[in-house]
Amino acid sequence: MPTRYAAVLFDLLSGLLDSWTLWDSIAPSPQQGRAWRGAYLRLTYRTGAYQPYEKLVAEAAEEVGLPRSLADRLAERYGEIKPWPEVGEVLGRLQRQVPLAVVTNCSEALGERAIAATGIDFDVVVIAERAGFYKPDPRPYQLALDELGLPAARCLFVAGSAFDLLGTAKVGLPTFWHNRVGLRAPPEAPKPIAEHPSLHPLIDTVLGQPAA
Numbered sequence: 342m343p344t345r346y347a348a349v350l351f352d353l354l355s356g357l358l359d360s361w362t363l364w365d366s367i368a369p370s371p372q373q374g375r376a377w378r379g380a381y382l383r384l385t386y387r388t389g390a391y392q393p394y395e396k397l398v399a400e401a402a403e404e405v406g407l408p409r410s411l412a413d414r415l416a417e418r419y420g421e422i423k424p425w426p427e428v429g430e431v432l433g434r435l436q437r438q439v440p441l442a443v444v445t446n447c448s449e450a451l452g453e454r455a456i457a458a459t460g461i462d463f464d465v466v467v468i469a470e471r472a473g474f475y476k477p478d479p480r481p482y483q484l485a486l487d488e489l490g491l492p493a494a495r496c497l498f499v500a501g502s503a504f505d506l507l508g509t510a511k512v513g514l515p516t517f518w519h520n521r522v523g524l525r526a527p528p529e530a531p532k533p534i535a536e537h538p539s540l541h542p543l544i545d546t547v548l549g550q551p552a553a
Contacts, residue, residue, distance in 0.1 A: 343549075344438050344439055344547055344548055344549070345497075345546065345547055345548070345549055346439065346495060346496055346497040346515075346547050347439060347440075347491050347495040347496060348439050348440040348441070348442060348464075348489050348491050348495070348496045348497075349435055349439055349440075349441055349442070349496065349497050349498075349499060349543075349547055350441075350442040350443070350444055350465075350482070350485055350486075350489075350496060350497070350498045350499070350514070351441065351442070351443050351444070351498070351499045352443075352444065352445065352476075352498075352499060352500050352501040352502065352505055352519075353443050353444075353445035353447070353452070353455055353456065353459075353501075354422075354445060354446070354447065354455060354501065355501025355502050355519075355521065355522075356499050356500060356501030356519050357424055357425065357428050357432075357443075357459050357461075357499075357501070357540075358422045358423065358424055358425070358428075358455060358458060358459065359422065359423050359424070359425055359521075360378075360422050360455075361374070361375070361378060361522055362423070363415070363418060363419075363421055363422050364377060364378045364415065367411055367414050367415055367418065368407060368411065369407070373405065373407060376405045377401055377402050377405050377407055377411070378401075380401040380402075380404045380405050381397060381398055381401035382502055382504060384397050384400060384401050384404070385397055385446050385475045385476070385504075386475075386477060386504045386507075388475050389474060389475065389478055390473065390474055390475075390478075391469055391470055391472070391473050391474055391475060393448065394446070394447055394448040394451065394469070394470070395412045395413070395415075395416055395448065396412075398411075398412040398415055398416075399411070399412035416451060419451050419454050419455065420454050420458070422454075422455055422458050423458065424458060424459050424460065425521060425540060427539065427540050427541055428459055428460075428461070428540065429460055429461075431540045431541060431543055431544055432459070432461050432540075433461075434544055434548070435543070435544070435547055435548070436461070436462075438547070438548055439547065440464040440465070440489055441461065441463050441464055442463055442464055442465035442466065442467070442485045442488075442489055443456060443463050443465070443466045443467065443468075443485075444467045444476065444481050444482055444484075444485045444498070445466075445467070445468055445469065445476075446469045446475045446476050447468050447469060447470070448468070448469075448470050449468050449470045449471060452466075452468040452469075452470070453468075464489065465485050465488045465489050467481050467482075467484050467485040467488070469481060472484050476504070476505060476508045477504050477505060477506075477507040477508025477509075477511075478508060479508055479511040479512045481508075482498065482508055482509060482511075482512050482514055483512050486512065486514070493512045493513040493514040493515075494513055494514075494515070496514060496515070497514075497515050497516070497517055497534075497546070497547060498514045498515065498516045498517070499516075499517050499518075499519055499540070499543060500516050500517070500518045500519065500533065501519055501521070502524065503518065503520070503524055503525070503526035503527060503530050504527065504530070505518075506518065506526065506530040506531050506532075506533060507527070507529065507530055507531070510531045515534050516533045516534060517533060517534060517535050517536075517537075517543060517546055518533040518535070518536040518537075519537060519538075519539070519540055519543075520536050520537070520538055521538055521539070523538070534546075
């Protein structure tokens, strides 16, 4: 069947996985966990060239008044990350029609554990450590497109954080924002083609078929 896009690329740690709950459970309170994660997103946004992921997580904790040791606890518990409930159903339908890829800000070791948590066999995986840069630098997105062998205009990126909108715009990659936790986009972020709190509308966006 014809599809609207030739491939779909995903942010991993917010787009497909509920990493927010894990961060909240490690912090002294969910509110502090949310602040810590928010600081981490802002920090990686301005980092550019790859630095050790655990270092950035520790710096983000310190920025919001939490101990740097929380970064070690996060790494120890990374295997506890769970996918959003509809990930298996939605990606299962998409995978029968188009290639799927992941572009994620993480270390190789932790990224592999997080990808395993999705239960999905992706065609292409680009992790910041291998790319040498953190999103929203355009190079991780472009590396994934090159490995898929497809131009950006024929693909769709599914963002979990609005910061992805800044990077995907630089390579001309249409973006669906899976805004699960009600984040605010930075004022300079371009508009996504769609914004939803669930992955279910992605089926119609890609395949032209509503979710059952």
